Amino acid sequence: MRRLVRGGFIAYTLVVIVLAFFQRYLMYHPRTESAMPVAQVHDVMKMYPAATDVRLECADGKRIGGWLLQKDGAKNDRPNRPLVIFFHGNAGHRGYRIDWYRILANANVDVLAIDYHGFGDSEGKISEQALELDADAAWKFAAEELSYAPGDLLxxxxxxxxxxxxxxxxxxxxxxxxxxxxxxVATFSSMVDVAGSHYPWLPVGAVLLDRYPSDDRIKHVTCPVLLLHGDQxxxxxxxFGxxxxxxxxxxxxxxxAKRWVNLPGVGHNNIVHLAAKTITEExxxxIEDARRG
Known part of the structure; x- marks a missing residue:
């Protein structure tokens, strides 16, 4: 009996070690491309005729790819049409998010859509720290290169x-x-919570590298907040949302007041299709609330 227990413990430990070693391969699913010119994506160009490719340099020296999606390039339109800095999910690249760009076009905003380290045509390898550098680079580009004031950014x-x-x-x-x-949209309190729900038999809290403690970070957010999540x-x-x-x-x-929007009958990967109207309206x-001050 002791031998059986010992064998089971060794097997479990080996599984934990293997999964811990490959955890980022399980968490992130990037699709890479040598080049991603937005001019060749006709559906995007129809919505945003002035769309251009951009390259952003992160603090670690890596360069990431992005699209600046504008309906026109007139700077004097910016106060009336905010810029959304858009961050996609953990798979694919920015070219897979056309339905999201359509929602944002219908909401009458311009978009800065970036790819993370190791996604699309971006350099580097993805991790929590790398993603934070990507986010910082996007803000810096919008504020310094494009000259958007913070109040014109979402x-x-x-x-x-x-x-x-x-x-x-x-x-x-x-x-x-x-x-x-x-x-x-469809996001979480922390990666520890989400990973633990999928692997309840693993010591996730002890081995997880990329933890994304959003529930701690959001306590410092002082701008208007909108969260949307499907109940399926x-x-x-x-x-977790x-x-x-x-x-x-x-x-x-x-x-x-912060705003929570429940999306009945909506799951994770179909949210952009089943809830497009609601998301656009919200x-x-x-934006209208922000304009009224």
Whole structure:
């Protein structure tokens, strides 16, 4: 009996070691491309005729790819049409998010869509620290290269991108550079919570490298916050989105109450199709609230 228990313990330990070693391969699923010219993506160009390719340099020297999606290039239109810094999920690259760009086009905003380290045509390898550098580079590009004021910027993320959005918004709010709003869709309180729900038999809290503690970070967000989540989400259970919402301050610095939107009958990967109308309306509402001060 002791031999059996010892053998089971050794086998379990080996499994934990192997999964811990390969955890980033399990967490991230990038698709790489040698080049991604937006001019060749006709659906995007129809929505954003002035779209251009951009390259952003991160603090570690790596260069990441992105698209600046603008309906026109007129700078004097910027106060009336905010820029959304958009962070996608943990798979593919920015070219797979055309349905999200359509939602944002219908909400009458321009978009800065980037790819993370190791995604699309971006250099480097993905990790939590690398993703934070990507987010910082996106803000710096929007603020310094494009000359957007913080109040003309919205930060938005879906799934893993929601963690990037929370990180960036929290950092900028603490620096007194409040954006017009934070929008997080189908995202989570922390990666420890999500990974633990998928692997309850593993000591996730002890071995997880990329933890994304969004529930701690969002406590410092002082701009308006909008969270949306499907109640049939089995990838990121809605309870983790609710936990993130519960950690959010009740009101923004300007007095706007945080907003939670339940999406009934909606899962994780079909949210952009089943809830497009609701998401568009909610983004438009947030923008109108911001304009009214």
């Amino acid at each position: 930060v938005m993320g879906t799934s893993l991108g929601g963690a990037a959005a929370v990180y960036l918004t929290s950092k900028q709010c603490q620096a007194k550079n409040d954006p017009a709003g934070l929008i997080a 989400d089995t990838v990121v259970q809605q309870k 609710q936990r993130l919402f519960d950690a959010t301050p009740e009101k923004s610095k300007s007095g706007r 983004i438009s509402r947030l």
